[in-house]
Amino acid sequence: AQSVTQPDIHITVSEGASLELRCNYSYGATPYLFWYVQSPGQGLQLLLKYFSGDTLVQGIKGFEAEFKRSQSSFNLRKPSVHWSDAAEYFCAVVTSGTYKYIFGTGTRLKVLA
């Protein structure tokens, strides 16, 4: 069965530091992958998505993610974190032949001033 694993439940970084959030997926074919961010009281906001082609995708708010098929990973990165990036981040994969997303359990990001 398809699944998504986000190994880090919590991550704390200092403002201005770089960030990498890990996402591993289990899926037999080429996956369609997404990163969403959820701030308190807000809905899930799409940061970026990977369907095919260039394995390095750019998203909003300065985020990028790299698809690595050999590692079954789709890690999210940002070179310099801002205090406003504090939120919960979810990786998701779309299952074959359906429209439902399978989400990871999320990584809560804390940013120190």
Added chain:
Amino acid sequence: DTGVSQDPRHKITKRGQNVTFRCDPISEHNRLYWYRQTLGQGPEFLTYFQNEAQLEKSRLLSDRFSAERPKGSFSTLEIQRTEQGDSAMYLCASSPGLAGWGTDTQYFGPGTRLTVL
């Protein structure tokens, strides 16, 4: 686009009561989805509509849960005889429905937080 809206944003109810939530998708989005999110977890798929047709339901959607999208626009999710285990955030999402299954990006509403006492 005004985005996906959900009403109410919060609902507190007593065990055994029925509750109904409403979701208004982005205008002209053909597909509508319901998810449930419990504390410390990612959203879990409940059901999905293509226009007014309910095309997929999760095993999570017990007999006490029913969802409708009568005119292919807004949708309602009803929970009958609520239980404490139903306490969660219920998220609605919509997508344009113009692309295939993998590329049809979903846009989420703010959610309805249900607390069952």
